[in-house]
Amino acid sequence: xxxxxxxxxxxQTLGRTDPQELAxxxxxxxxxxxxxxxxxxxxxxxxxxxAEDLRPCLPLEAMFPSETMAIQKTQQTSKPTVHVDAxxxxxxxxxxxCEDRKMSRNYCLNCGSHSTAPLEFISHSxxxxxxxxxxxxxxxxxxxxxxxxxxxxxxTVLYGGYLxxxxxRLVGVEMSEEFVKLQTMVVEKYAFGDxxxxxxxxxxxxxxxxxxxxxxxxxxxFEYFMEPKDQAKAWNFISQxxxxxxxxxxxxxxxxxxxxxxxxxxxxxxxxxxLEEVLLDYSAYLQSDTExxxxxxxxxxxxL
Numbered sequence: 001x002x003x004x005x006x007x008x009x010x011x012q013t014l015g016r017t018d019p020q021e022l023a024x025x026x027x028x029x030x031x032x033x034x035x036x037x038x039x040x041x042x043x044x045x046x047x048x049x050x051a052e053d054l055r056p057c058l059p060l061e062a063m064f065p066s067e068t069m070a071i072q073k074t075q076q077t078s079k080p081t082v083h084v085d086a087x088x089x090x091x092x093x094x095x096x097x098c099e100d101r102k103m104s105r106n107y108c109l110n111c112g113s114h115s116t117a118p119l120e121f122i123s124h125s126x127x128x129x130x131x132x133x134x135x136x137x138x139x140x141x142x143x144x145x146x147x148x149x150x151x152x153x154x155x156t157v158l159y160g161g162y163l164x165x166x167x168x169r170l171v172g173v174e175m176s177e178e179f180v181k182l183q184t185m186v187v188e189k190y191a192f193g194d195x196x197x198x199x200x201x202x203x204x205x206x207x208x209x210x211x212x213x214x215x216x217x218x219x220x221x222f223e224y225f226m227e228p229k230d231q232a233k234a235w236n237f238i239s240q241x242x243x244x245x246x247x248x249x250x251x252x253x254x255x256x257x258x259x260x261x262x263x264x265x266x267x268x269x270x271x272x273x274x275l276e277e278v279l280l281d282y283s284a285y286l287q288s289d290t291e292x293x294x295x296x297x298x299x300x301x302x303x304l
Contacts, residue, residue, distance in 0.1 A: 043163040047128045050159055050186055051088050057182055062088055062154075064178050067225070086127035086294075087156040124153055124220045130294060131160030137284055138300055139248065142167040145214035149173070150203050151221035155183035158196045167215075172198045173206055175225075204234060210241040217250045223258065232268035235259065239271035242303065249275060249301040275301040
């Protein structure tokens with residue numbers, strides 16, 4: 001059905017409606033949340049198109065075989081955990097995969113029985129709704145600002161920042177050549193190259209960039225991909241270079257949680273003294289495709 005056909009059907013329906021009910025119908029059309037799923041904004045449509053482009057390029061768990069450490073750490077967690085990339089697979093897509101038996105939300109507590117429990121899902125990417133929350137509600141106006149994503153992986157923060165903010169530059173630093181190639185493919189296809197740059201490097205070699213960044217974003221970036229001593233080295237590097245007064249640091253999880261297992265034996269000096277946490281109103285952005293628990297994993301800090 002094209003626009004004119006749809007418009008005529010709506011007008012015919014309104015013409016058959018009791019005149020006393022018309023005001024209610026019009027108010028419902030203007031203000032109801034019932035139509036949210038039909039009103040997909042253009043930015044979200046582009047992000048969903050990028051996700052569709054990327055899915056065939058990766059295994060279902062969205063991890064390359066070269067990511068042996070991350071795969072092993074996922075398998076070694078106390079509760080059975082699987083990696084489900086939140087950008088590639090939203091809840092509706094996961095439901096479809098479960099129906100097709102390509103994915104499961106549960107694991108068996110006693111093999112062969114009907115006793116099951118929910119699997120733990122972990123993602124190293126923000127979902128589309130989390131990206132909207134990040135750039136519309138967590139961060140201020142980014143006009144003229146430099147945004148860096150540490151461990152940019154699929155590049156979701158870069159694409160979200162391009163579409164949902166006015167940041168002057170969005171730079172992703174990624175150690176995996178495979179993920180750099182995927183990001184480069186997307187940047188070229190969607191003509192994002194005027195504001196997005198992807199660098200194939202260890203973050204610890206990018207002191208000048210970190211020192212000049214206005215916003216630094218770190219989403220599950222070190223724990224699953226580095227040995228503890230290397231995590232401590234990376235955090236020390238961040239604390240010694242990300243010092244621009246008023247600059248903003250976004251982390252998932254909180255810094256306290258990220259550092260809890262990194263004791264002095266790993267060479268980690270005391271960090272965090274140069275930051276103050278900015279309290280977020282997570283309830284300010286609750287839409288049908290958003291879970292409060294996921295938003296609460298996002299933490300914002302300001303450099304003193």
